[in-house]
Amino acid sequence: MHDGQETYLAPRLLALLTYFVEHRGEVLSRDRIVESVWGHLDAATDDSVNVAVSSLRRELGDTRRPHRVILAIPRRGYRFDPDAIAPIEGDAVPAPSAPHPESGAGAGRAGSIAGLHGSGRTAGLVLGLLVVVAAVIAAVITIGAYRPDAPPPPTVGNPPADSTAHAAAPDDRKAVAVLPFLDMTPGGDHGPFADGLADRIIHMLTLSPDLDVTARTSSFAFRDASAGIGDIAERLDVDVILEGSVQRADDQIRVLAQLIDADTEMHLWSRSYDRPAGELFALQDDIANEVARTMTDTLLPGTGEPAADSQQVWELITRGRLAMDRFTLGDSEQAVAHFDAALALQPDNVDALIGLVDAIGMVRSQGPMRTAEDREDFTEEYLERARRLAPDSSQVVRALGDWHFRSNRPEQAIETYRRAVALNPNDATAHRNLGRVLFRMGRFDDATESLRKAVQLDPLFGLGPVWLADAFWAQGRAEEALFRLRRFLEERPGFAQAHDRIATYLAQSGQTGQAMRHIVRAHELDPDSPGRRFSMCEFWLQIGDDLSAEACTNTLAESYDLPFRIGYLRQIIHGFRGEWDAMERELEAIVALGNRDPLTPALLAQSYSRHDCPRALALLEERFPVLFDAPSGLTPMMLLPARTAIHCLQQTGRGDRAETLLASFSDQVERTRTEQGPWLVSGIETAWDHALHGRHEQALVALEELVEDWRYYWWGLDYYPEFAPIRDTPRFRALMERLERGVAEEREYFEAHRDAPLT
Template sequence: MDETQYAFGPFVLLPGRELRRDGRPVALGPRALAMLETMAAARGEIVTKEEILSRVWPGVTVEEGNITVQVAALRKELGARPGGEDWIITVPRVGYRLVRDPSPNHAQSAEGGRPSVAVLPFVNLSGDASRDYFADGLVEDVITALSRFKSFAVVSRYSSFAYRNRATDIRQVARELGVRYLLEGSVRLSGDRVRVTVQLIDAASGTHLWASHFDGDLGQLFDFQDQITETVVGLVEPQIRRAEIERTRRRWPDNPQAYDHFLRALPLFVSREPADYLTAIGHLERAIALQPDYAAALAYASWGVARHGTVALVQLDEQQSARCLDLARAALRHGDDDPLVLALCSHSLLAIGHMRAEGLAMADRALAANPNNVLVQVLGGICNMLAGDLAKAETCYSRAYALSPGAPEAPESLAGRGFVRFFMRDFEGAVGWFERSLAMLVDWPPAYWMMTAAFAHLGRLDEAHTTLERLRAFAPHTSLAGVYAIANRSDGRFELVLDGLRKAGLT
């Protein structure tokens, strides 16, 4: 017996049987019921008129006007959603979409809940329809790559491609698809050259959050396609993250809901102030109290405890270490399919739990699951820099920066390259990377104490002393004991750092 049922708002649809509102049957004719079942089975995606005709009137030739009649009957019986909108949305010239549950606890629409994005078909500006395959293949690759992120939802290719060759207002498209962000682009081929232009739009305001173009050679068409996919995905995720943070600041400054607390915590993870991490942890603990299975909040809270120790240059006590690991284990119970959760927890297991093999294996899983996430790459670099393969660490840091040179993690990616060079005893090369990092972020302590140690090992003690004084000017709590508190997280590699800092005169 098929026990499938679909719930939306106050309704429960039992396929082949009936529709119930608040437990009471709703009178629907067999055609209307079949049509509602067809749309409900699509789970929020667009259903074309052709699909409706084949499912509701199988083997019978009828006019499209019959669909309109049945939709009108359904809308009358369903009534309006809490905001006054219809449950069934018309997608002009294409079909219909049944809105999924927009209640406060399960919102997936553009107005609340997890953010969502649609990648619209790229416009072929070449005047040659035979070139559509390149634009379509690029869109499919970008959709597939973005779908690896758990922090936002991506509309399927099927629904996105319903908007091919349609000049439609972006706000209308966003409403019909139920998304907050739209990614659109164009492809122009001229001779042996290809130009791809891409832009990310906040659909509510119509604001262009990011735009760029890429030029390539037809001779390496598919390599060029891979390059665009990696770059676009690497840049889109941080832009959506920033937009969501700003959005929650604008709309819900006092909202106690879990997602709001989570977003309030995120900007604090690039701070150099120890107190900011305590604030972030406080927000995340409140998010967890509201939603105990919130895997991302649990993972970030675990990382926040470890990160606070690094920025404050203090050894975590037994209680703090236990809390860090408990949070990581809880995050993994609820979200071990999320690459970012895996990456955050890999650091906690390795750096705080001293579980080297487990931490490195988990970092590898995260990298394999989503190689396009900047933070996953940075954390893969950190774990391998601390206790793993230095060449792999350098690759992770390099890819993180290449994916999004404007992301908040970019200075840390550059400094990470310096860490790796330092531990490979290429002190001159390390200094170069630290200088690049500090040009972007002038007050990040680890870059300073690593550069101080590098100068000392090069015998350039005057520069080591100058760098150390610059560090003390904004981080007076820096001490050899504090750096040692971080050193015991590594695989003995930080002894080289401590030795250099002693030579520079740090006590």
Template sequence: MRYLFEEYAFDTGRREICRGADLVPVTPQVFDLLDYLIHNRERVVSKDDLINAIWNGRIVSDAALATRLNAARTALGDSGEEQRLIKTLPRKGFRFVGQVHETQQPAGATAAHTPVEPPKPALRLPDKPSIAVLPFQNMSGDPDQEYFADGIVEDIITGLSHIKWLFVIARNSTFIYKARAVDVKRVARELGVRYVLQGGVRNAGNRVRITSQLVDAETGVHLWAERYDRPLDDIFAVQDEITVSVVGAIEPSLRRAEIERVKRKRPDSLDAYDLVLQALPFAYTGESENIAMAIPLLEQALALDPGYAGAQAALAWCCHHRFRFNRGGLREGDRAAAVRHARAAIACGGDDATALALAGLVIAFDERDHATALNLFNRALSLSNSNVFAFSCSAIVLAWMGESDLAIERAQLALRLSPFDPMNFMPNNAVAIANFHAGRYEAAAAAARRAIEVNPRFSICHAHLAAALVRQGCCEEAKVEAKRVLECDPHFSTSGFFVSAGLAPAVFTPYAEALREAGLPK
């Protein structure tokens, strides 16, 4: 059995512990102690339990037990003060509180650090400093607090993305490493970055503890590490401090005045912030069932803080998707709501690149104000030239406007910034639309297939493939894709799709003709 947690792989068969590719030396007794704690991690283990299991019931002093526990914590980079992985519960016992994934060692494996999956191809380093922020570990032991740790990371990524000279990998690509033992060097190769930020969050009562460390993945050197133990009300200041410290470690000569530009307007209500963190995982999927779960949370957040740009933009995005799917007969009401919330996001989020990008997409499709939309995309990219939403949203809009070359350029930048993003169906769809308009039907079909791989439940991905296949002369295969469009969205029609995507008739009309030839209703 192999237990995977944080960067560690605990192999009971080979009796070895690896941190990434490095073997961690431990004595047999310490290994047995860790094995017992991890195996029984669902309960509190008493001192007598440990003595019976590790020392076979022999009389053991408290000092000897404490020595072994300290050695176990040291092997995992933990401490008695931090208790990130091994928690002491006074007068009760001990418990392993790390998030563990169990996996079987592959048959015939010959190395303790055999990867759980084959490594992904290495990406070339960009020509400027580059960083990936990995998911912070939820150290509270409460699964319901997982969203809070994730939200902290998303805010740090957003803060770093404001820095023009820094290439920042988007959240959705780094989060594929969540709850996995990771090798920092391997992660850096797969994401194409030089620096990696890791950490953990414990949220208890009205206090929060955040630990973080910055690693130069090429050398393995820890450039900076810090622990913050603060009232929960100081969470935004802590996020800014982490961002500033990372910038200072990467570019020591950067003037303090430049670093201050990283900071942005924060919501006035911590409760509103918490509600938005809960809503975003549902909102970003664009799927009607998840949208229905996100909207009430976002509306509650705005009731507490109407000036929260991130909540306004996310709600605009949700209303746009509900309008597009025409659920519940609220079509025009949803379009008006989408525009209203997009305009509110613009008014109160002039320094929030993601809010401006989402607002731009909604303004383009639901208000047909192309000039304002393009201006919003440019403003978002001037604020953060690593913002994947700005590249993806603008690529989709530009593709439907007929600006094929620029759409493809921005889509490719989005895919490079976030190579493993579950939202990569957006830039791939932009590439499909742009290539279809340019008459490059084989390239359009290839991009549509990539979009389907990322999100097979999104009807539009199948529509793009159907249109491209028709123009390639693959009519039978196109009809199969048309059926899949209707399986995903039984109400789909080309006229209905035009309402939400027909920005330029010269682009949409030949596309709609191909869809009708594939068998989709008018």
């Protein structure tokens, strides 16, 4: 109850709250919560617990940090704090009204808990704990009146609280985060110096085999935050925090460093170091070793890499790394300049060489796409120099894995990334990039494991949460994917890539108006990136505005020399308008550019299939030969070219081969139906499958089921030749009209809310 109003919890949240109340004051591990509340459901994971706890906190008004009712205990789990609430006795609570339709049958009165102590939204909250009939098992769970001074009630169907089977067992590896050191120099002009000091300490600590070390990109996110140590430790999921300050005067450096326990917020130690500036690098190593010795009773191994030979080189490398953290085109170009300057001063610096390789790759990912004349990877020279200098460096090995991946050698990339992780288990980038290549190969479970480790080590660097959201979505865990993206954007609203990805998923779930708002925001955050403007041009079509898409494309063409992207946009605009011949000519011109992109030849083959199946099959055999293997090497990423191949094999009398490929296609479609599939899955694959089997009624039903919550590439459904038998039916025309009405409503929503804050 809150201000006399009843709030009904979903059964999942009420079961979770029940368990917390029954075990109040105990630290409950995520594994224990999963098994005791959800049972052994495959979908229940650590992330399921995180989503549910966040939702329950929101219902209780326990949303402001630091949390006061459901406390996160770093690296161990959660604890329900009974001291944050007050009991309401007997008749002080109004009797609940008739059960809410969503609350389940058998709801009744069973005692209560008063609200959080304090003011604001949480004041006066009364939580009525109802009798619940769990729909899945039809078992009635009764919760008695809760009093903080009463002994814990008996558990229902769970082992006793002291059961060793579910004891909260912290990870043997300790976790540490190093916050950016404060610049206490009177002029306040030594920020890069202070950042470089902390960055080097982080790098040294990552070499410990017994520590989990939060990456710089996440710990530095708290540079200007007002959060307390406990709050930061909770968000980064660490045991201890290292913070400090730096003062520099002439040739002297004074550093104050403090190692703080996350649970108690007490100092484990505090040290003051006064050194000559020439001993900077030794000072960094001393602080890192002091941390390692305190936490693990061991010292750190050496890096074996040539260190910076001057403070100027060291500061340039630091500036380059911090610029890359912002992940925009302009910042990436600044990073290239910083690393270039460092290499001009010290050509054999491995950090600068690998930094330059990474920065160039980031520029390439956000700038023009590659052409046939631009296939030589000009970063190979820098990578080879780094390999000669430090062949066993984890960052060099990781960069080699990136090179294999860019060169379309995924198996070599996986092997190399695994070696990088073995060399340095704290290399979040290696874990993240390993997860990405596994994802691209359709190995979504393996990808999730690697990406979750990357996010554990670097929770606030956007690519990790974004790519992990991709993996969740591909496994059918859409709620967790969207939750992760939304939570990340609450903390880092300026990360453009997260806006771009959540727009894709919102569009796939029919919310194209809201999706367009995120696309516009991504462009505002990264206005120099042609990739962001490209996405905005394309998304105008998602809300049915081809004139704005065309104007956007023309502006992009005037500003950048991007023949691939401009051609792609123009062909899709032609397709939106039903100008099929013009679309095909644009696709032919794009494919002739020789890009590595696999989508455009698939689209061109699809266009040929409308009037020239032999030509379509020839193109598919050239560009997608695995489709014609026995068995085929079909993955969820290749459903579009596979669909075209099946149709044309059927049309050209190669029925046996078509049947074999169709069986693999159907298996993959079933997988995407039950697991959602990667973002390249558009949603109509089930209808394709029915149509290719000749089940036209089922195909029509599958399309009708999409209409209410699907707007993703909704135009051109009449384009696909396998839909020809249903194209002119009244039901098909009716579903197209409903789609168009829904898109028009989304466009109106966007226009009405385009300037409103994103929440």
